[in-house]
Structures are given as structure tokens and as C-alpha cells.
Amino acid sequence: MDQALLVFLTVADKQNFTRAAEELHMTQPAVSQYVLQLEKTYGTKLLDRGNKHVRLNKAGEIVYHHAKEISRLYSRMNYLVDDLLHKASGILTIGASYTYGEYVLPRIIARLQAEYPLIQPAITIGNTKDISEKVAAGDLDVGIVEGEFRHDKLDIEPFADDAMYVMAASDHRLAALADVPVTELGRETWIVRETGSGTRAATDTMFERFSIRPQRSMEFGSTQLIKESVEAGLGVTLLSEWAVRKEITLGTMHKLHIQGTPVIRRFYWIAQATRFHTRASVVFKELLLRESGRGAD
Incomplete structure (x- = not known):
């Protein structure tokens, strides 16, 4: 990677020529010269210089953003070439x-x-x-x-593939039913993941397919918190079988038997x-x- 760009990045990150020189194991005049050389190349100042700190100006922000990307690509290029010659590491x-x-x-x-x-x-x-x-x-x-x-x-x-089941606490009223009517699900409080979650997307898809409109729902950003809430009897949820294996084994949660489930994603x-x-x-x-x-x- 071009040395002047590397020096510029370090000065911008440290916001100080002296600290940048220490980081690069160079003299401060040498660091200043590299930055001046870069500014001469672009024909404009890239840094606003103060008594103790330097800051990127508008032109400097453009150069900094692209220099960061160049640095990342340069490192990746070297890594890929080295990777061809050695074991996976x-x-x-x-x-x-x-x-x-x-x-x-x-x-x-x-x-x-x-x-x-x-x-x-x-x-x-x-x-x-x-x-x-x-x-x-x-x-x-x-x-x-x-x-x-x-x-x-x-x-x-x-x-x-991942099999997802509607889960309830083992002592929930629906857990005793051999087959749970879909109409019962709309009467329950649903505990769901946040928007952007794959589990939430699967839940919304199931709601649409079964025409379920929950009377009440609670949104949590943690699968573990959802499981504990279901175990406490706060409501029902749709979760991956992977996520509830331990609870099913311990008998604290129960798969509800509903026609059309499990949901496969x-x-x-x-x-x-x-x-x-x-x-x-x-x-x-x-x-x-x-x-x-x-x-x-």
C-alpha cells in the first residue's frame, strides 16, 4: 500500500502528528512530509491543523474513506496470496x-x-x-x-433445514390437547423476536398462512428471554427445535400439536x-x- 496513504490514515486516526510518528516508528518531520506530499498530489489541504490536534476537512474525509477501503483490500489481497501457499490458517x-x-x-x-x-x-x-x-x-x-x-x-x-414448532409451557392449557385448533392460537399472547430476525420472519409467515391475528404480543430481542417467558407462562411462541431441545428433555416446554406444523425454514x-x-x-x-x-x- 502507498506509504503516504498509510501515514495519512495513522495521523487521522491518532489526530496528532507526534502520536502517529510513535505508532509508525518514524520521526515527526518524516510524517509531516508524507502528509504534505499527499496534499500536494491532490492539490488541497486534507487536515485542519490545531495546536494539539488535527482534524479531517471535507477533502480529507473523502481521501480517508477511500484509503481505508484500499487498506482493507490490500491486506485481503496479501492474505489471499499467502493463503494459496499455506494450510488453512x-x-x-x-x-x-x-x-x-x-x-x-x-x-x-x-x-x-x-x-x-x-x-x-x-x-x-x-x-x-x-x-x-x-x-x-x-x-x-x-x-x-x-x-x-x-x-x-x-x-x-x-x-x-430447520423445523420450527409452536411452543408453550408444559402446564399451559393447550399443552393437554392432542390437536390444537388454529383458531385457539389467535387468543394467545404471542412472544416474538424483533423485526429483522429470521425467527420473526418465520413467525409472521406462519401468522399469514394460518390467518392468525394475535390479540396480544410481546417483542423480545433474545431467544433465551423468550424461552424463559414461555416457561413462566406468559404466552406461546414459534421456535426452532434446535433452540428448545433441552427444555423439551427437561419437560419445562411442550410442542403444541397443530395441523400444518412444524414450519420448515x-x-x-x-x-x-x-x-x-x-x-x-x-x-x-x-x-x-x-x-x-x-x-x-
């Missing part, structure tokens, strides 16, 4: 929506570490909307999200739409497909 940033990230991914990561110990996974958990946006922006290498969606900047591929693997992916990303995808039964034997 390095940091792999993985984003996952709550259901998969909290209830399935730990087992996958354990397998990944056993087979590829040089890969260092860094996990981010969020809803489907948050994870897809971070992958599209390049803040995450890969993502695993719930429910079907489209994005111009992403490769999106289904790799596993898919988990999707997502990455930036590019021909180039790190080897760590590739082997992680292969592991996902293998664990879900979609990969080659």
Missing part, C-alpha cells in the same frame, strides 16, 4: 443469527478446531439483517442466517459475491455442508 470472522449461532455453531466450531487447528474463529451473533449487512460490508468473512432473502452483494446458499451460508475467498472460509463452508449432509462423503 488465520482469523476467520463468522457471523451467525441467534438460533444457529447459539445452539448449533458451537459443535461446528469444535469440529473446525479439531480438523484445522491453525484457524482462529471469531464469532459475532446477531439477527439475520445485522449479519448480512456486516458480511456485505466486509466486516465478516462469512455468515449463517435464517430464512430466505436476497442481497445484491452476497452469495447466498442454503445448506440445512432454511439456514443459509452467505459471503461476499466474489471469486476470491480465503482458504479458511472455503474449508468452513465445506464443513458446514458435510455436517448438514449436503457435502460430499
